[in-house]
């Protein structure tokens with residue numbers, strides 16, 4: 001069976017549409033949890049609002065969404081500033097960060113899921129100390145063994161983790177990955193297995209203050225597989241907001257070029 005194709009995702013243009021789409025996603029989460037013998041309360045749904053304009057995000061908020069993931073820091077920061085009146089809305093940055101943007105993240109984000117270098121850790125920690133804030137962070141791991149330039153190679157993560165206690169504003173929570181970009185579960189699932197197995201190994205050696213509980217894995221097309229393999233956070237955009245018409249290599253420049261057109265390429 002192939003994974004779902006993004007053109008099946010209806011766009012949400014009203015509060016009702018958002019309620020319906022979120023309910024459908026929660027049903028899929030619950031079904032996957034049942035198959036895996038897991039409690040749905042163990043799986044956090046992080047809606048991903050990249051490319052979605054402010055007016056529609058406000059509808060999503062009215063439908064009850066209180067946290068949003070964004071892949072690009074500047075887009076996220078612009079939206080956070082424009083919607084500062086929604087005081088309980090939390091922003092999670094889930095895409096690669098350049099050190100010169102650490103300052104922005106330190107200001108508005110409540111979570112960063114794509115930590116993959118000591119330079120970024122150092123820059124974030126310094127900016128956070130200056131702001132008097134802390135930040136939940138996940139390390140991004142390259143589990144697909146592609147020429148992706150983002151994410152730590154699995155073998156480097158243990159050494160990386162040992163350096164993190166030096167950055168006291170970073171609250172390390174676990175690991176994040178993007179699976180292989182494919183509609184074939186036989187290729188996607190091993191990426192999720194790899195992340196879970198890595199977490200089990202790291203748990204035994206993690207330094208004090210470094211938690212290894214979270215596994216952020218799975219998107220609209222593959223989150224059931226991820227849940228079956230232990231995901232504690234799923235990052236879901238299109239199944240909530242509707243199919244994107246921007247090809248994903250726009251959002252994963254370089255990292256995703258050269259991949260086969262995957263389930264998230266919309267043809268609408």
Ligand SMILES: *Cc1c(COP(=O)(O)O)cnc(C)c1O
Pocket residue numbers: 048050071094095178218219220221235236237238239251264
């Ligand atoms: C866009 C994005 C997602 C969500 O993908 P959808 O296909 O919209 O569900 C998840 N994780 C990251 C890092 C993303 O950039």
